[in-house]
Amino acid sequence: KAGVTQTPRYLIKTRGQQVTLSCSPISGHRSVSWYQQTPGQGLQFLFEYFSETQRNKGNFPGRFSGRQFSNSRSEMNVSTLELGDSALYLCASSSTGTGGFETQYFGPGTRLLVL
Amino acid sequence: AQSVAQPEDQVNVAEGNPLTVKCTYSVSGNPYLFWYVQYPNRGLQFLLKYITGDNLVKGSYGFEAEFNKSQTSFHLKKPSALVSDSALYFCAVRDGNRDDKIIFGKGTRLHILP
Numbered sequence: 001k002a003g004v005t006q007t008p009r010y011l012i013k014t015r016g017q018q019v020t021l022s023c024s025p026i027s028g029h030r031s032v033s034w035y036q037q038t039p040g041q042g043l044q045f046l047f048e049y050f051s052e053t054q055r056n057k058g059n060f061p062g063r064f065s066g067r068q069f070s071n072s073r074s075e076m077n078v079s080t081l082e083l084g085d086s087a088l089y090l091c092a093s094s095s096t097g098t099g100g101f102e103t104q105y106f107g108p109g110t111r112l113l114v115l
Numbered sequence: 116a117q118s119v120a121q122p123e124d125q126v127n128v129a130e131g132n133p134l135t136v137k138c139t140y141s142v143s144g145n146p147y148l149f150w151y152v153q154y155p156n157r158g159l160q161f162l163l164k165y166i167t168g169d170n171l172v173k174g175s176y177g178f179e180a181e182f183n184k185s186q187t188s189f190h191l192k193k194p195s196a197l198v199s200d201s202a203l204y205f206c207a208v209r210d211g212n213r214d215d216k217i218i219f220g221k222g223t224r225l226h227i228l229p
Contacts, residue, residue: 043219106158
């Protein structure tokens with residue numbers, strides 16, 4: 001079974017631009033979560049989608065948004081990029097996303113550099 | 116609100132010695148606890164989890180963790196460290212009584228010295 005895939009793997013943008021990252025979960029998984037990882041802040045939860053609905057949201061500004069499609073693939077968008085948005089963005093999928101005990105499987109991440 | 120703490124930024128252990136990576140947590144309901152490992156330029160890999168049952172949980176690569184309710188701890192352990200265990204380790208907690216997000220610790224970098 002293929003793992004979680006994320007595209008692109010690397011991205012360079014300039015301040016003020018917007019970016020869209022994509023995540024394809026493991027086949028059959030319906031829950032997708034997004035995280036931002038930086039050396040200073042560690043792993044921070046962005047949002048979680050389950051069956052095309054946002055179930056939870058972290059403490060990030062409205063510039064960060066996401067969505068999930070009917071095939072469970074998910075995208076996250078960051079508008080008006082700032083230097084501080086430079087990070088590794090990780091996507092994780094789990095089968096049901098409910099109950100809280102499901103194991104999350106992570107993709108390799110998209111490394112975003114904002115210049 | 117739930118939280119998780121990894122008090123050590125870095126742990127150094129000689130190869131062959133036992134290792135412990137510490138984690139303490141705070142949740143209002145029943146804790147669901149997880150350990151993940153991250154190798155350089157890679158995503159996180161699941162090691163083990165505690166949901167209910169035996170306090171000693173066995174996971175991948177010979178790792179285990181002990182759930183201690185009174186001390187609200189979930190330390191990661193391995194009897195004999197390998198150089199290949201060198202990586203960044205994350206503890207995470209989720210409140211089992213609420214449909215809430217998972218919270219990760221800051222991570223502990225483990226160095227196994229040959």
